[in-house]
Amino acid sequence: MTSILTNSAAMAALQTLRSINTNMEDVQSRISSGYRVETAADNAAYWSIATTMRSDNTALSTVQDALGLGAAKVDTSYAGMSSAIEVVSEIKAKLVAAREPGVDKTKINKELNELKNQLASAAESASFSGENWLYNDTTTPAGIKSIVASFNRSTNGSVSVTTLDYDTAESILIDTQNSSLGQLTKGVAVEQGAAVGTGTANATYHLVLVSGGTAPTGSVLIDLTSTTPDDDVDGMISAVDAMLSNLTDAASTLGAITSRIDMQENFVANLMDVIDKGVGRLVDADMNEESTRLKALQTQQQLGIQALSIANTNSENILRLFQQ
Template sequence: MSSILTNASAMTALQSLNATNKNLATTQSRISTGMRVAQASDNAAYWSIASTMRSDNQAMGTIKEALGLGAAQVDIAYTAMDKVKQTLDTLKSKLVTASQPNIDKSKIQSEIKELQNDLKTYAESASFSGGNWLSVDKSSTAKVVASFLRGADGSISLGTIDVDTAKTALFNRDANQAGLLEKGAALTAASGAGIAIYTGAATPVAGTVGADTLPGTADDTAATATFGAHANFALDGNDAISFEVTLNGGTSKTIRIDRDTITAAGLANGAVTSAAEMATVMTQALKSAGLDSKVAASVAGGALVLTTTEKGPNATIAVANGASSDNGNFVDATSIDITAATSGQLSQYLQGVENMLSAVTTAASDLGAIKTRIGSQQTFVKDLMSAVDRGVGALVDADMNEESTRLQALQVQQQLGIQSLSIANGSAQQIMSLFRG
């Protein structure tokens, strides 16, 4: 049936053309934006996931910048620490030179003074963006932001690389915490470390050592030095005890006891729990100082006793200059003055610089490890951001090959739809011919 009121063919052709135009508009939008899901109406789930991932990726971009700042801070600290190590090496050489007989110590001291000024300059110059890990007002934990974390429940947090400035500070203005180049505080029984060496007094005196110079009185008598009653103690990795022993009125030798000494003596956890164990530790310390063939350690009446192997009226032993330190240093690197130093003091200075060198080397190694970790984290964050970009792309990016093919097909369909609608409308015109005379 033909009708001038309802043209079913035209309606069908129009619907088909509208559908083609809609699909064509969608394809053209994907081609122009490059995105298959450009807004929530395209695919709500994919759009939501992609938006969250893009936000996280932007945060990781900030993390990458923070890692760059952290890397710069570590690099500056490491560079200064390395210069400090070189300066300590030179200072050590000067002390060795000063130990030679008939040397003008005042001239060497003038060189040492310049080296000491260098040590301060290097530490104070190791500053970046207001932060300095080598010269601090107070020890703290410096944090380098290293990662952005999103939990399964949607919660977010930041991962950090922590740097304990107590382990890197060369100079610390906090009265309770000495730097690596500063004299440590004396150990006390109250601190939990205890004191290993005491005066002969009934009550232990923290941080002091004392003994009489006792000459032998007969050909078969050795000289002895008796310490006070022993008390249990334990040293941590930084604690140390030092005193000088002078035999037969000769050159003084510095005796040092630290956790390594206790471990070498076969004891665990840096703890000495009896006078007998203290004698074992002292024997190890004497061996390290090269005095084990001249002095023997033993126990008498619960007290430590040092006895000379030489006997007779010329045999003497003197113990003096006892001290303890919570960071292993018994002198400030910047206060060493050898102008009128005795051989014993030079030996103590030399040992002190050697201990500082060891501490600075360890700190530099720690900074190097942190620098390596930051570099690895930078690479990881960069790779992770690329992976997130690829993941977002897989969700929302348009396949341009597919879209271009679809565009060609839809353009043909559009042309055919227009032609079909034209034909359908033409059928109504044919009805008019029926009414012509």
């Protein structure tokens, strides 16, 4: 039946055209945003996963910054420690020179004093972002320093932060408040003279005495005079050698931490890339596919418009019947 009140063909063509236009809007939105899943309405499960992982990646970015800050602190401490090792080695050489017969020990002592000043300067200058792992001038003993190393999410959804810890008590060279806590200010017990080889220390020496500070109990400052006995010089050499060994161990620890931080930085960077790639697989639009779909929809749209136009000509055909 043909009706002038209800054009079924036009209604069907219009409904099809509306569906095509809706699909075109979806495709154009994906192309403009680059996302296949942009909102929770697109795919609630994938959107939830992507949102959570993007948040975790932001946290990992902060971890990366924290690792960079920690690396700077460790590098600064290592540079100061490396300088101290060179100076202490030079002090050791000067003390060995003082054992030579007829040498002027007072002149060597002047050199020693300058080298000690250099040690104090290097230790005090090794500061980064308000932290100094080589020099302590507060009443609070140097303690554990933590560097944020990673952000973790467990299988049950709980999150945690992992830190890389370092005990600065191993690297403090000078402690102005408590001389026994500094590698260069504390007393080092050694064997000298007749006690060498007996396993019993009979002398204690310290290398640096901070202005206004108190010397360790029973310890003697490494200092030369024209009458310093050779046995005492030998004891000083042994004490400085022990200090040098301790500094070398501390520098090795700092070097190991630097290596660990470098590895963790690389891991965090790779992990962030992997997470980005995984999120992209879930929510990113395939532009090749979307462009092909858009071209097909444009063709369908043109055909739908043409079908609607044909359906609307039925009324004109009826009018011609009455005109005849």
